[in-house]
Amino acid sequence: MTDFDDTLDDTFSQPTDHVADSAQSVSELIDAINALLTREFREVWVYGEVGKVSQPSSGHVYFDLVEDNDGEKHVISVKLWRGVRQRLLSKMKQHDMDVVSGIKVRIRGTPDVYGATGQFGFKMSDVDPRFTLGDLAAQRDEIIAKLKKDGVYDRNRHTTLPLVPLSIGVVTSKGSAAHADFMKTLEESGIGFNVTLCDVRVQGEGAARQVAAAVARLGDQPNVDVVAVIRGGGSRTDLATFDTEVVARAIAVCPKPVFTGIGHDIDTSIADEVAFSWNKTPTACAVAIVERVNGFVHHVDSAAQRIANVVLTALANSERRVANAVGRLRTLRTTALEAATSRIDLLSTELAGFDPVVLMRRGWSITYSADGKVLKSVRDIDRGNEVTTRVADGTVVSTVVATTSSRTNEQKPRSNNNNA
């Protein structure tokens, strides 16, 4: 042993009595500090942004309350005991809020030091939901104003939705109920959709950044027709991710139409507001896409039906025209035949009038000169000539005695009978 060691030994072996008298145990000190804190800061209100949140199975909730002054951070660890949380739940539910990362809160409670860890913290006893909601509304207005100023606010709504959006990029938490509901609707449609999934966190730290990146990524895929952003129901503060500028902006500038299906009970998020089509639930979102495709199918079917109708009408018209023509032809033929028959009958009657046999029966006769020619004029015959007269039942041979012209009364030897 050296002198030094002796000295050291002395120091520890001879405690100074006046220090020992006033010393407190660790727990005593912590209790004293807590008593002081309670006296000075009992039930104070404090506001800040919710940072990291952890919710173990015990039912207690632990979160960081953060004040960020341009990068200079001040943090208090807040403890929300299970009992207090139960008491506050109905109040928070009524205002559609929950304690989630990224929202601003005003809470009441008492600072304390936790004996088991020595950590300084804050025991939360109450919350002012109106502060949170007012902040969300103000933040929301601010983001919308910013997007409008940048000229991107309604950009996605002006993208063109393909007639048949078969390729869908899906941004959601893989395996969630929202994901299952969406896929079930697509499957049941029987349509051959092509889904590209990008798995993201939809709430909590980093969720907004992931959702925004996924929207951008899927929007850039050449084979993606539409991007669907879906998430199951939750409180308004639960859905804070979809009220962030980074997500709203990613949707607004996405080159493909974005369909949202973010479960909301009451309000729409900024994501919904800037999206091409917003739908209340993931199922409704899938239905909207299915309906677009079915609309096309119906359009094609209706065109096919109209074409079939035109063809049927054309065929019916042709058949009717042919039937009409045949009918007209029949009528025409009958009429023509009848007309021809009666004309022939008429002609026969007329012709019969010219038959010499008939005329002779009435008393007319024909006289031939000796050379066999029909005697038509007194000038063709002289007295003493022999003539032959044909009557209905035979011939008479005569000799001309005299002729007389009926025009001049010129005396000429006449035959002994009348000429026709």
Add this chain to the structure above:
Amino acid sequence: MPRKKDDADIGYEDAVTELEEILEALSDDDIDVDELAERVKRATELVKVCRDRIAAARLEVKEIQLPEESR
């Protein structure tokens, strides 16, 4: 006459436009019977192409990852 395109590549918009054109042509009372037959044949093909492409394929799913810096 109907525009002939390779049906494997024909877009839905083009298919519908062509169907509408055919329908309009068919509505003409003076259409020739041979042309009618030709147009109806083409329309049937177009309807089949559209329907088959939508209904035939089964639902396909693939996954893509977020960029490293966003995870």
